[in-house]
Amino acid sequence: MKEKTNVTEIFGMNVFNDSVMKARLPKAVYKDLKKTIEEGTELNPAIADVVANEMKEWAIEKGATHYTHWFQPLTGVTAEKHDAFISPTDDGKVLMEFSGKELIKGEPDASSFPSGGLRATFEARGYTAWDCTSPAFIKETPNSTVLCIPTAFCSYTGEALDKKTPLLRSMQALDIQATRLLHLLGNDSVKSVTTSVGAEQEYFLVDKEKYLQRKDLIFTGRTLFGAMPPKGQEMDDHYFGTIRERIEGFMKDLNIEAWKLGITAKTEHNEVAPAQHELAPIYDSNNVATDHNQLLMETMKRVAERHGLKCLLHEKPFAGINGSGKHNNWSMVTNEGKNLLDPGKTPHENQQFLLILASIIKAVDEHADLLRMSASTPGNDHRLGANEAPPAIISIFLGEQLEDVVKQLVTRGEATRSKKGDKLASGVHSLPEFEKDATDRNRTSPFAFTGNKFEFRMVGSTQSISDPNVILNTIVADVFADVCDQLEKVADDPKAVEMEAHELTKQMLTEHQRIIFNGNGYSEEWIKEAERRGLPNLKSMVDAIPTLVTDKSIKMFEKFGVFTKAELESRAEILFEQYAQTINIEALATLDIAKKQIVPAVMKYQKQLADSVAVLKETGVDTSVQEALLGDITDNLKEMYGAIGVLAEDEAKAKAMDEDVEKQARYYHDTIFADMSAVRQPADKLEMLVAKEDWPMPSYGDLIFEV
Template identity: 45%
Template sequence: MTFRSKAIEVALQRQPIPLVPPVEKITELYGTNTFHEDTMRTLLSPEAYIKISNAIRAGSNIDREVAEEVATAMKSWAISRGATHYTHWFQPLTGTTAEKHDSFFDLTPSGKAIEKFKGSALVQQEPDASSFPSGGIRATFEARGYTGWDPSSPAFLMDNGAGGKTLCVPSVFIAYTGEALDYKAPLLRALNMLDKAATSVCQYFNRDVAKVTPTLGIEQEYFLVDKALYYARPDLVMAGRTVFGHGPARGQQLEDHYFGSISPRVNAFMVDFEFEALKLGIPVRTRHNEVAPGQFECAPTFEEVNLAIDHNALLMDLMQKMAEKHSFKVLFHEKPFAGINGSGKHNNWSMSTDTGINLLAPTTKPKENLRFLTFLVNVIKAVHDNADLLRASIASSGNEHRLGANEAPPAIVSVFLGTQLTRMLEDLVSSGEITLEKGENFYYKLGINRIPHLFRDNTDRNRTSPFAFTGNKFEYRAVGGNANSASPMIVLNTIVARQLMDFKKELDERLNRGEEKKIAVVEILKKYYTDSKKILFEGNGYSEEWVEEANKRGLSNIKTTYEALKVYTHEDTIRLFESVEVLNARELHARYDIELENYIKKIQIESRVMGDLALNHIVSTAVKYQFKLAQTARSLSDLDMNNEAEPIKEIIREISEHVIIIKKLVYEMTESRKVANNLEDLVEKAKMYSLDVKGYFEEIRYHVDKLELVIDDEDWPLVKYREMLFIR
């Protein structure tokens, strides 16, 4: 029995794990493992609670005295729930989360054992920064780096699975010199600048607005593969995606998986991780089958951006742990299987005021719609002026396999508004008037009396647009399934903040000249819309016609990661980020180098995995199978059955042709990799990996996948797509 057949046998024997709901109402679970504000109100003195609450809402400083009281309360709360350790939980530029667990256990000078957690340990810790990517910000021998407590994201308890829990304190991570070495620090800066810029613009329309909070809802797509089948695929283990695999006869063409019935075993996994997510304060609400077989999606309620990103990173980690319990492996890679849909992480972004207004929600009231149009048009202009930077924010080796495929947004950044909003903006330009009509089909007329009236939204949806307006928010669909959403959110909130600042400056100049406010706002919006409308597109973003049209409009179509990432070092980019104090030139250059290195390493790993599988698994299997066929053909020839032997000889020749080409291509790919590795210049190395080394992938795959169709199913060494995608 082969490794593959053993894995299939194990996978087929799996049964759903029976689950007993831990409470009668799932709402009782929410936040039970988080040190949230209600808990703080109970455990802290009124003075300390007010200070910590102000820090969360207004960003005011927390003095060490308050930190000491919070640390004492956190320790008592965590220990009472089984915690033995604590850690600063942070998001370095590795793309994953990081944690170093320290015990509450300590000894007094007299040798007595105590449980200890000081305010100083809560506020700041010192992990070894030398092993995290820094992009040249710090030398290898300068190991010192600091993590710092982010009070706006609640501390939480992480269940280690094998006994004991750890108190996790969400934190920023900076170098000894003060530069950010993580995603959270620049994200917090960007959110702060957007709050200030958006609030100042809001006050032209409503003086009561004192704060604007960007919000985010992250839809997470993923695949589930049985654990045994996963470990029988070295490419999944090493690279997170399959480098070989012929498409099954039935993939997603019947469109029957999307929103289909969820299998019992998958449902048990979903219910289990949702219970745990709710305990951690992650407001998961939606689960369903996605388009591709074996693909699924979960989505939470909207949250403040920083918290939403922390929760998504925590959710991915939680899903991986819970998948182990259910003998699954979760695949977040953007394109784990060829020929079927890949996975995105749709970022639904908006802005809301402390007075309860969604700034991207249209109404039928002219005064309110002028405010709505102000923010809508400024967002469009920000995206138009910084489209290449937005493209860079979602660039990665994984997303490079996905973008432009027939299920993902193209590499061309465009904005979809829908016909009604587009007409509204055109009317604004032509007449200066704001109109938002409900239209005749505001309610659908179904002709079925027992069905209640169905409401039609003011806007359509477009699944092919990378940046689509969807009623009261923008959905950035191009973000990859394995990405940290902080990267695109740093860019989006920064460019919108800068644009709102420019709008305010221009409006103030007009008002100072004596122009009426409404007329001045409308005139500016008309100019912005006219200057930016070429980025609007209402049609099929997957079509070749759009590629041609985008080229005529002068829109960028940056297909490769190494090209997209260059934007981070452009003078305009540096000037933009420094003007709002989100990232400085050194930090931007560092992130560029880190992303390039990461890209090179990912393609290098895929290339090595491909060469190993091709030569040590596929070619060797093909040669053995050829020998079997040769013996059969020889036996037939010995019996003077040459006509019967000829088809077998044809198969032998076909296998030989594929084997010869595979060996030749693998050798050339390896040599190309050696040349790339010897290049000193990081940009040239990334370019060679992108154009030369990666250029061999599809051709090698083509010949390997052809062999999969020829070689006896019992002899084929790799678990096939039909098994990974349909055994659940």
């Protein structure tokens, strides 16, 4: 008999959410805290002790003995330090206490996290600060129950050392400029604008026992060797296919854990590649959605262990089949619940929407390089541009309806119509007729308008979605500010504001229409066309990182207080270091596996085959087949061993470049990466020549089909 799950009862049960606060906090305290959360007013320190005590009592009722300031350093994963609620008494016992000071401020060691030179090793002090806009939660594992308090992480001198602080700054910047714009357009009742985000998470599941036999997966998260099996994804039979029972069990438990944490896990399905899956939540505020995505990735890994599985979040764990992304669905919503990216039924008449749309188009065109950088990881370099993900060239897909409206504005100066969706004609009388959307979708577009939001599809599956959203929020705020500056010149005359908004819309669309592309982003023709249009094509992470520290970028980020120049320079240094370190680990793992596993296994098989040839020759049997096979093995082994020597030599050179992180990262990209491929190519050929039982690790077929 199936165990029943009442979703409405368990949803949010481990979250110190609004309903819990309303029930437990004194009315005045609740009202004060609610004002800070909703309006961004300064937190009243006087209420902290009351909130902390009720949070502690609630957590203890849930079985918690410890609390932690849960934060997101520049490692890209979360961090936590557990402190018990205990406080000793004079009689040798303890009280369970938690003060407002402990809630508001923590002090982890700042020197042991990446800082890019912002903190010296001897300068250890850093602070975590309570982010009351993201609710505290209980993290339950088989061995502990901990109260987690989402926090920002800053250095002693105030620089952001985390992913949350810049995100909150960028949200604030966009809120100010978007609200300012709406007021100029006559929407005086709007008090605030928040960004709303939904992050679709792709991932792979493989058998844990097989995973533990693959050193490459253990050390790097991806396979460094592996011949393609007879079948990959070419039949398209895994996508949306029937979910296997073992995976269903994982998904069921994952949903329950996510729902307990208030994560609105909504959609689950098999993805394109074998063993690949996706989970998509319902939209939430940008900050909460970012916290939830970090928490979801962690929960996926933990739940997978229960089912004897390993969850792989790497962008490209297997060569030859699709990798994993994280589609970042982004929109803006007023405090009154109005989605500013909803075009309505007649977009050509919606002046506010068209002005906002034109502003976003301008922002993406002017800062395409930054947006590309925000989706940069070493793993994503394998994925972007392949026939599975958007190309490395940023473009915007608007769809037929909006593209037609834009064309009318650019060519005629006025838009007088909007295309409508036709009825779906299936040709089957018993199937209901319904109206189609006014436009199709484009899965090859990096930045696609999908009805009432933009879907940024380049983001890598391992990434924190803070990075792309910081960029998106800031570049849009920047254009909104420029638009507001122009509108304010005629603000005394509503009619003049309307006319100026119309002219600005036409101007921005005309000057930045080059970024709009509704065609096939995978085609060679588009690469040539994009070059003709002057669009940047940053093919790798190391090409994209410098865009962070251009004069244009520094000026914009400092204007809105999102990053200082020092913070940007530190992040560029960290990204170069992370790239170099990632490829360094992959190179060392390649050498380790090749020398200690593959070469000995091949030599052993080679000897067996040579002995067999000798025995058969003595009996007068034709050994031409065996000798041909032995020759192929010998040739590939020789090629592989030579490539190992080159990789080892170049790896030593790469390590010696550590005084110049950018030069080192580029060497790893240009040289070491090619060296690793040179080792892999003959190794993968050898896998097809050596008997399966003599090959030292599970094959691709074992990993992706036997789950």
